Amino acid sequence: MASTGKTFKRCGCRNSRGQRLEQNCSRLAQRGHGSWYFHCSAPNLFGRSERIRRGGYLSQAAARQARDETLADSAARRTGAGWTLERWLRHWLDTRTRIRPTTRLHYTRDVELVLIPRLGHYRLSQLDGPLLCAVFAEIAQTTNSKGKPQSPSALNHLRTTLRAALNLAVREELIDSNPARHIEIVGYRRPHAQV
Known part of the structure; x- marks a missing residue:
């Protein structure tokens, strides 16, 4: 009540x-x-x-x-306006029961090492395309654990993790649309399958 x-x-x-x-x-x-x-x-x-x-x-x-x-x-709107992305990502990881252990490991690594430190303090209702594009541009300027520039493949994996988490937020009606769909990774080409 x-x-x-x-x-x-x-x-x-x-x-x-x-x-x-x-x-x-x-x-x-x-x-x-x-x-x-x-x-x-x-x-x-x-x-x-x-x-x-x-x-x-x-x-x-x-x-x-x-x-x-x-x-x-609605309760969903109040939750979207009140929860930070950090809280949502942790909830999202805790509720993923039908994923493989390696997938969980990769999701957890992306969430804990990159997404929460960079975006965790924003509320779900504050997220929009320009903000996410700016943050991903900052991430692209950093180096990975081997001291090399971030690869387009690693950035695409981060985007995939964020999109999956925000897709659930859209389905739960916490936000209207998924702002992660506006992120474009420069230099990323989908691998071509060879038979």
Whole structure:
């Protein structure tokens, strides 16, 4: 059951010791000082109650409206807006029961060594094609464990792992479409089968 939660105002002022005053600032009553936040609890896609906290609103009415819109959203939408890519990738790996051990090993390596360090802090709802293309361009500039530039084949494997994880997010309706489909790997040619 979703809770109505509450709204509150806070700011980033600090005291003489450098600690944030948050809701204890004496200037909070002044118009234009600080911003409004809300927090509430609502079930996620998997039925577990999660705390939702958002902020940066100019007025208490705007914070209330955002809270009401968030609670009116489907559980899948709330999960997509609240979960980071790191959390989703770990959940995705844990729920893959019908894959071979070597496939799991490769997925885990891609997720733990590259995808989480580079993209893990983004929320699922923040992911888009230009962001992923920029991150993959950065990854292409790095070197592999042997000190050589990243091969197009390795980058394609990373893209395949990310696409598979985000395809499940699309099927679960956490996001509308898979932004990983926009990633193009320069220099990658699909191997030609020889009989």
